Amino acid sequence: MSMLTPPGMGGKYRITGDKYPRMRRPRNRGRIVVVALAAVVALGLAGWGTLQLIDVFTGDDGKKASAARTKDCKSAPKPSAAPPPALKPGQITVNVYxxxxxxxxxxxxxxxxxxxxxxxxxxxxAPEAYDKxxxxxxxxxxxxxxxxGxxxxxxxxxxxxRLQTDARRTADVDLILGTxxxxxxxxxxxxxALATLARPAPAPSGAC
Incomplete structure (x- = not known):
C-alpha cells in the first residue's frame, strides 16, 4: 500500500506509485491579452516619435516649406509690363490758355x-467753355x-x-490756367519730378 492511500481504502481505490496530479491555478488569459496590446501601442508611439525626430533633424519640414513657396511662386501672377519711357519736354507741344x-x-x-x-x-x-x-x-x-505720355x-x-481728355486726335495738349x-x-x-519720372521702375523683388 502506498503512503498516499488513506487508511481503509484499498483495492481499486489504492493509489500506487510516486506521481500524483498537481493542482494549478487557471491562467488569466484576459490579462495577457491586455498586456500584449499595451506593448504594441507603446511600440507604435515610440516609432512615431522617432520619425518626428528624424524629420526635424533631416530638415524634412524645410523641404515641405520650400515646396509650398515654390508652388505659391508658380501660381503668383506675373508683374505687369513697365510703363513706356516718359517723353522729353521738347517732344510735347503745349497750348497755354x-x-x-x-x-x-x-x-x-x-x-x-x-x-x-x-x-x-x-x-x-481760354475758350468760352472754360473761360472763368x-x-x-x-x-x-x-x-x-x-x-x-x-x-x-x-x-x-x-x-x-487736373487731367481731362477730349476727342482730339493730335498729340498737342492744352494747359488752361485756373483762377x-x-x-x-x-x-x-x-x-x-522729371528725374523721378524718367527713372525706370525697379524690377519686382521675387521671394521665389
Whole structure:
C-alpha cells in the first residue's frame, strides 16, 4: 500500500506509485491579452516619435516649406509690363490758355515752359467753355493717348493741375490756367519730378 492511500481504502481505490496530479491555478488569459496590446501601442508611439525626430533633424519640414513657396511662386501672377519711357519736354507741344480775369498769365507761363524745354503752340485766352470756369490752378487737356505720355511730363510743372481728355486726335495738349493759378512749380521741384519720372521702375523683388 502506498503512503498516499488513506487508511481503509484499498483495492481499486489504492493509489500506487510516486506521481500524483498537481493542482494549478487557471491562467488569466484576459490579462495577457491586455498586456500584449499595451506593448504594441507603446511600440507604435515610440516609432512615431522617432520619425518626428528624424524629420526635424533631416530638415524634412524645410523641404515641405520650400515646396509650398515654390508652388505659391508658380501660381503668383506675373508683374505687369513697365510703363513706356516718359517723353522729353521738347517732344510735347503745349497750348497755354488763360481762364482767369487777370491778363498776361498765359504768356508768362508759356515763356517759362519754353525755357524749360517745352514746345509752345497757341497762347491766349481760354475758350468760352472754360473761360472763368476753372476754379483750381489749372487743367491739362488732351487726347486719350496723352494720359500715359504728355500729361505725365507736363504735370511735373504744375502738380496741382487736373487731367481731362477730349476727342482730339493730335498729340498737342492744352494747359488752361485756373483762377487759383499763381505760378508754375519751381524749376528745382519740376526738374526733380522729371528725374523721378524718367527713372525706370525697379524690377519686382521675387521671394521665389
Amino acid at each position: 488763360n481762364a482767369t480775369p487777370r491778363g498776361g498769365l498765359a504768356k508768362a507761363a508759356a515763356d517759362e515752359l519754353k525755357k524749360r524745354g517745352f514746345a509752345i503752340g497757341k497762347v491766349g485766352n 470756369k476753372v476754379p483750381g490752378t489749372g487743367i491739362l487737356l488732351g487726347g486719350s493717348e496723352a494720359q500715359q 504728355a500729361f505725365r511730363v507736363l504735370a511735373t510743372q504744375l502738380r496741382s493741375s 487759383a493759378f499763381k505760378t508754375l512749380d519751381t524749376k528745382k521741384d519740376a526738374d526733380a
